[in-house]
Amino acid sequence: DVKVTQSSRYLVKRTGEKVFLECVQDMDHENMFWYRQDPGLGLRLIYFSYDVKMKEKGDIPEGYSVSREKKERFSLILESASTNQTSMYLCASRNGAANEQFFGPGTRLTVL
Amino acid sequence: QKEVEQNSGPLSVPEGAIASLNCTYSDRGSQSFFWYRQYSGKSPELIMFIYSNGDKEDGRFTAQLNKASQYVSLLIRDSQPSDSATYLCAVIRDYKLSFGAGTTVTVRA
Numbered sequence: 001d002v003k004v005t006q007s008s009r010y011l012v013k014r015t016g017e018k019v020f021l022e023c024v025q026d027m028d029h030e031n032m033f034w035y036r037q038d039p040g041l042g043l044r045l046i047y048f049s050y051d052v053k054m055k056e057k058g059d060i061p062e063g064y065s066v067s068r069e070k071k072e073r074f075s076l077i078l079e080s081a082s083t084n085q086t087s088m089y090l091c092a093s094r095n096g097a098a099n100e101q102f103f104g105p106g107t108r109l110t111v112l
Numbered sequence: 113q114k115e116v117e118q119n120s121g122p123l124s125v126p127e128g129a130i131a132s133l134n135c136t137y138s139d140r141g142s143q144s145f146f147w148y149r150q151y152s153g154k155s156p157e158l159i160m161f162i163y164s165n166g167d168k169e170d171g172r173f174t175a176q177l178n179k180a181s182q183y184v185s186l187l188i189r190d191s192q193p194s195d196s197a198t199y200l201c202a203v204i205r206d207y208k209l210s211f212g213a214g215t216t217v218t219v220r221a
Contacts, residue, residue, distance in 0.1 A: 031207060040120075042200065042213035043156070050207050058208070090155055094209075101146075101209055103155035 003027070004104035006091050012110045019078040021107050023091030031094045032074035033058075033101070034066065036087040043090065049074055081111045115139060118201050118212035126220050131188040133215050135201030138182065142203040145177055145184045150198045150214065160186065191219045 007022035025032065033048040035058075045058030047066040055066050063085060067075045074093075078085055088108050094101040118135045125131045133147075144163050148156035162168045162175040162184065174187040184203075188195055196219050201212040 033209070035211075040213060042116075043211040045208060045210070048207060056207070059210075100158045100161070103157070106155050 004091055004093055004102050006089075006104040006107050008107050009105060010108050010110075012112065013078075013081050014112055015082060017078075017081050017111075019081050019109065019111075021076040021078075021089055021091075021109070023074045023076070023093075023104055024072050025074075025093040025102070026072065027093070027095070027102075028071065029093035029095045029102075030071075031096075032068065033092040033094070034064075034074065034076045035090045035092065036060070037090055037106075038087050046076065081109075083111050085109065086111045114212075115210045116201055116203055116212035118199075118215050120213065121215040122218060123215055124218045124220060125191050127191060127193060129191050131191050131195065131217050131219070133186040133188075133199050133201075133217070135184045135186075135212055136182055137184070137201075137203045137210075139203065139205055139210075140179075140182065142182075142205050144204045145175070146202040146204070146209070147173075147175060147184075147186045148200040148202060148211075150200060152197075156200055188217070191217075193219050193221050195219050 004025045034046045035043045049068040065077045091104040147160040150156040160175040162177045168175045172189045176185045198214040198216045200214045
């Protein structure tokens with residue numbers, strides 16, 4: 001069973017704080033993704049990585065950065081959190097271009 | 113124009129009926145097409161994928177793809193209350209999987 005885990009289910013931060021969201025997958029998948037999900041907007045891709053130390057911008061990368069130092073771990077960083085970054089953040093992993101993409105349980109981030 | 117568009121719903125169907133969900137996409141280079149189900153408070157889970165034009169059946173679910181019309185649909189036959197969820201259409205090109213906003217389905221007992 002593929003398992004994608006995220007470091008927190010719920011997180012509350014203050015405006016201006018640096019926030020780290022961690023994601024770990026245990027199936028040796030090449031590709032990892034960070035999405036945010038907002039009502040009416042669906043899932044929007046923030047960043048993805050197709051290999052260690054490689055990263056590509058998704059549709060909404062502004063205000064975010066990522067790090068992939070090891071194959072199993074993909075971190076999302078909010079350098080200076082803002083209230084408009086309050087959202088559900090979902091990590092996902094996949095092997096290859098067209099296979100099933102597996103999601104983590106999500107982190108609900110609130111920025112006050 | 114959004115890459116992937118779905119009927120926003122909500123869609124309410126009686127138990128035992130067929131639920132029909134529609135999705136259109138803008139990128140003709142899209143390679144594969146997926147339907148995910150998301151229960152409230154949970155993360156999405158894959159229920160169907162389709163690569164070729166035509167129909168693909170898996171139990172009570174049928175996915176239909178028409179690449180010329182850039183259209184993909186999902187039929188849920190004999191709908192059950194447990195099918196009440198949000199259904200997300202997704203298309204893939206290269207590494208990137210793009211999602212629609214989802215259609216919420218409620219099955220009335």
